[in-house]
Amino acid sequence: MDIYQSRIATLKALISDLTLKEFADRHDLDASYLSQILNGHRNMGERAAANLEKKLSLLPGTLTAPAIGGGPSPGDAAFSATAQLEIASSSAVADALGRYNQQRMLPVIGEVQAGEFCEAVDNFQPGHADEWIESGGPAGPRAFVLVVNGFSMYPTLAPGEKVVFDPDMQWAPGNIVLAKRLSDQSVTIKKLCRDGNEYFLHATNPDWPEKYIKLNEEWMVCARARRKIVEL
Structure with missing residues (x-):
């Protein structure tokens, strides 16, 4: 060589x-x-x-x-x-x-795009994102960054914070995941938990009214959170 x-x-x-x-x-x-x-x-x-x-x-x-x-x-x-x-x-x-x-630069996408991303993650092209930021560490080939919207995961995740999600990373109870509701393609960030043979999406904010969503055929886990992107 x-x-x-x-x-x-x-x-x-x-x-x-x-x-x-x-x-x-x-x-x-x-x-x-x-x-x-x-x-x-x-x-x-x-x-x-x-x-x-x-x-x-x-x-x-x-x-x-x-x-x-x-x-x-x-x-x-x-x-x-x-x-x-x-x-x-x-x-x-x-x-x-x-x-x-x-x-490595990852695309920063919004909530509507995130639903589409779960549908056709392999077809996501650089032109679909207006912003790209450094991954800050290991990330799979289909990883992306999602901006948190809402207080359901506060204080773990605050509105406006950027989180790296990786569709190729195995998820398990205790992980923060991105899940999509199939009926309306809406997405949510929640902590995955398990009770017996049943799985739930857990809102960690103690004051959030709907703390648990049962993970059934109506929901699909799209990706696992890897890290927050901290910009000073």
Whole structure:
């Protein structure tokens, strides 16, 4: 694996499960240009790699020098130069993925959109959101941010706060979830709880009049909350 292949491997890892167009739109890049690089029709030289690092908000060296990192020392005779490069490149890919996961941009959607999102989450496109913010940590490929509206979860969640929801994350009693009522497509944020074999959506606000909603065939859990986005 030479330096160009290492750069391409790192870029592919950053793109992950996104389509090339989704990745390009999210970072204001030219999808055809990325395609040429990934298909080997254009080399990712040092200048091109440095420009992509800036566009993706990566640390210098992530793409320009992906072979720099952990692994055996150059003087270790037990490893060939090729093996050293591949091991170091794997380490660089892991580091790049960690940084990218923290910096990944997620769409901020409203309540009406959230109902539609539960219907066709795979078809949600960057143009459907007016605002994008950093995920602040790990998030699945279909994760999104929802703005809290109402006081049913106060003080756990206050109106106006932004919460990362992940449709691909397994949910269980005790988790805060986004649920949709099938009859009118309305959505609600509640804490999931269980009593025997029955599940309920719990409003944690002690003064909320309807504290429990039985989770039956009328309701569908769309996503699990991962974290709040705190902006200062």
